[in-house]
Amino acid sequence: MLLDTLDELFERLRVATTPTEIEALQNGIWQLWLSTGNRRLDKHLEAGMRAMAAGDYSHAIADFTVLIEECPSYAEGWNKRATAHYLRGEYRASIRDIQQTLRLEPRHFGALSGWATMIRMLGDDAGALRVLLRLQRICRYWPGLQAQLHDLRNRLGEAES
Known part of the structure; x- marks a missing residue:
């Protein structure tokens, strides 16, 4: 596979x-x-996913934002931030990030x-x-x-x- x-x-x-x-x-x-191809950025992805799993959506959004800012063409960064926004009840922000995810993938x-x-x-x-x-x-x-x-x-x- x-x-x-x-x-x-x-x-x-x-x-x-x-x-x-x-x-x-x-x-x-x-x-x-779920791989950016960059070890440092993968750490932000992993930290954001851990924060999201723990219910710390602000921390997750911050980590995913760093990922997006440093690698704006990485669709999964946008998708993960969309998920964190959704879990926080921020549907408009989530939908904006989903739309960017879908532009990229x-x-x-x-x-x-x-x-x-x-x-x-x-x-x-x-x-x-x-x-x-x-x-x-x-x-x-x-x-x-x-x-x-x-x-x-x-x-x-x-x-x-």
């Missing part, structure tokens, strides 16, 4: 059908995403899933449907995706496609 490139893993994820296979491919992708399934959750919580079912349709193009059999799409289409009065 480690020798696979990100593009190869995403191609395999696009056609994966079983939860076990999907999870293994996602884990391989996360392994690649349009296939970021974690960002897409989180974005759909937030915009649905904010009452935008049509927007959530659009985001989940993007996620479907990456992984049609994402666990729970078809049920969410069905529910949103029913709420919006749309026919299944």
